[in-house]
Amino acid sequence: MRDRSVSRFAAGALSPERRAADLRRLRDEEFDVLVVGGGVTGVGAALDAASRGLRVALIEASDLAAGTSSRSSKLIHGGLRYLEQLEFPLVHEALRERGLLATRLAPHLVRPVPFLVPLPAETPGVAGVAKRAWHRLYYGAGVALYDAFAGLVGGGRGMPLHRHLTQSGARRLFPSLREEGLAGAIRYYDGQVDDARFVVTVARTAASLGAAVVTGVEAVGLLRQARQVTGVRVSADGAEFDVRAKTVVAATGVWSDDVSSWLPDARVGFRVRASKGVHLVVPRSAITGEVGLILRTASSVLFVIPWGGHWIIGTTDTDWELDRAHPAASAKDIDYLLSHVNEVLDRPLTRGDIEGVYAGLRPLLRGESDSTSALSREHAVVEPLLGLLLVAGGKFTTYRVMAQDVIDKAVRRLGDVRHSGTADLPLLGADGYEAMWRDRADLARRHELSVGAVEHLLERYGTLTTELLALIDADRSLAEPLPGAPEHLSAEVVYAARHEGARHVVDVLARRTRISIETAHRGVQTARRTAELMAPVLDWSPATTESEITTYLARVDAERESQRMPDDAAANTTRLTAV
Structure with missing residues (x-):
């Protein structure tokens, strides 16, 4: 075997x-x-x-x-809100696929992530009590049906069952939730994935x-x-x-x-109609919580998703008819997300909390509604x-x-x-993953790495981790962390170029790793070392190496500037100054 x-x-x-x-x-x-x-x-x-x-x-x-x-909400999910739209076949299909991915096809890449559905408090009195009871019954029935669908379809559930929480129980899991206006919550699980x-x-x-x-x-x-x-x-x-x-x-x-x-x-x-979705990335320290949130907005839903040492907050859902290769987030998009998430947080987030911003386009089949959130x-x-x-x-x-x-x-x-x-057919890295995870401490000891470093590799590469460990054993300098991104090892850059088809610095910093959105410098401090590690693998000349660095830095500058622009048109024009 x-x-x-x-x-x-x-x-x-x-x-x-x-x-x-x-x-x-x-x-x-x-x-x-x-x-x-x-x-x-x-x-x-x-x-x-x-x-x-x-x-x-x-x-x-x-x-x-x-x-x-590479620009999604990083979720493998059935679409809880589609139940409300009575799209039962779509939810059924997605939950079946979620179970397959989490249990059989890609357990090294898809793992459970808990969410809270906050239940709003209403005015006191008999009417308020009745409304609170109705909210809990309504949302509870939806989440229970979600779990029931997951249990009925093949491939294994792969996720724990939901649970009802009181107000104090909800705030124990998510202390940053504002106490006023909160009657309790329902905790449920979906899947999380590094999409790229x-x-x-x-x-x-x-x-x-x-x-x-x-x-x-x-x-x-x-x-x-x-x-x-x-x-x-x-x-x-x-x-x-x-x-x-x-x-x-x-x-x-x-x-x-x-x-x-x-x-x-x-x-x-x-x-096909393009709908722009923008996400913010903030450090884990900016919000106190152990679980994610799913919140209703006037036009869609908003997720607050735990993502390692960070939170992902998104998403928007607006028409986009400009450059499709480089969709740009505007100041309006960022303000929209901050204003909605701050409605439920006890300490409001500011632009100073933001580490990264990314924008992607959903390909939606043209439907009968003019609202992209209603498209199929x-x-x-x-x-x-x-x-x-x-x-x-x-x-x-x-x-x-x-x-x-x-x-x-x-x-x-x-x-x-x-x-x-x-x-x-399990994806590469899935076979033997559970056994390798159990033996991670011994694996770390044998290869002279910390357990945390091995866990990081296993959660990104599964049993393909053995290939990265072989690189490190052959060259101990590849065990060194990358500048500006200490959770990533130098071996990951070499591996990306040698085994994963990465051909440019942006391929590594934006997709093979997530350094471009997970660091406040957005990969600027890491770009030179990344290029130097890629150069011998891809046979780059010194001029090509410098060009790769310059191109990446210009991309970051253009994205930062576009995110200060007031609207899509201005953001798009600014973003295209560097492609």
């Missing part, structure tokens, strides 16, 4: 050498399935197709999870099964024979060439309408031309279902009968 695991780990390495080999494959082979898009749906589709034994390639113009899939790391792990799992996974390859047009798509014209490293495929799957999220523009003679059947979180798969499948919509939690649906259509048109195996 161990030999097979080691072999699969090696086969899943997205190294510079692997990228060069996979680029040659793109030029030379004809694939059964070519996936365009390196977000969670795209890598999920590549893994699903590879699990069926198909010849698979995935291309991504930028980096894995460079868009929406999850995407990279799915991509590596697909690569371990033979998929060619290549970033820095942009699709610029479709290859066609009459009304049948036969591949994609791509641009990579300054050259254009054709990639041949029997089926092309476009999993391009908020760029889906761009693919549609390549089809003037075909009716797609759906449009369902997904759609369409075939506007023979050989071209578009998949869009959905949510991070249900990526595997979306991937299975689109590859089911692909295999039918290929005349294949093989079924998806992803419901029983």
Whole structure:
């Protein structure tokens, strides 16, 4: 078993050498399935197709999870609020996937996180008592149904059951909750995930099964024979060439309408609308609490989520029709989040508490309502031309279902009968994780690291941690913490470039780690050392190394300045001064 695991780990390495080999494959082979898009749906589709034994390639113009899939609320959840909208099938599906991920597919990456649903106090008297009772009954019934759905679906619950709390019980778990206006709370659990790391792990799992996974390859047009798509014209490293495929799957999220523009003679059947979600990151010391919060706002919900040594506060839900590659948070977005969260905190947060800010775009299928929060979180798969499948919509939690649906259509048109195996396919790093976690103290002792350092690695890499420990054993300098980010080891940067497909400093600081949002300096103090560690792996010249540093620092400056702008238009213009 161990030999097979080691072999699969090696086969899943997205190294510079692997990228060069996979680029040659793109030029030379004809694939059964070519996936365009390196977000969670795209890598999920590549893994699903590879699990069926198909010849698979995935291309991504930028980096894995460079868009929406690295800018979420970091939750694997059923969508508690969708119960209120009577979207029972969506909740049922998401809870089933949550259970699979937490118990079977990715227990090293998805773990329970507790939340409180605060219950508002009402005016005294008989009417007030009745209203308090109604609130507890109403919300309690919703959370109980949520738990019931989780227990009924397959894959294991993976989360503890909910519990009712008194006012004092709620404040023991979250002392920063204002006492006035609080009648009690209900505690429930959902799943938490580092979204970008999850995407990279799915991509590596697909690569371990033979998929060619290549970033820095942009699709610029479709290859066609009459009304049948036969591949994609791509641009990579300054050259254009054709990639041949029997089926092309476009999993391009908020760029889906761009693919549609390549089809003037075909009716797609759906449009995608971009909704901007902004999140704030503040230090754990800014709020006293052991659990998260879910709060109602006039238009949506607001989460306060424990995130290691930090809190994530979000999100907004507003139309965005500007640059999709670099959505910008404005001062208005930040003020909105601060004002709403401060309604329930005993010590208001200020801009001085903010460590990081990030903005992402949700790809929502166009619906009947003009309000983006009311648009569908369902997904759609369409075939506007023979050989071209578009998949869009959905949510991070249900990526595997979306991937299975689109590859089911692909295999039918290929005349294949093989079924998806992803419901029983643990992601790389999952096999043996529980045993390695139990033995973490011994692992730390044998490799001369602190237990905390090993726990940090295990929670990010699972049993792939052995590969990082091997790097450290070969070069003890890689056990040193990164400047400005002492919880991260230097080995993580080398590993990102050597095994995880990271090609730029921003790939490491914004996605392979979360240093860009988890430090007040936003990675500025870490950028030079990161570039120096990446340089020998990627064969950078001194000039390239300096350019990488300069580019990253300009990105941080542009983002900081955009967050001072009063509205979306000004923030977008400012953000685009550095891409």
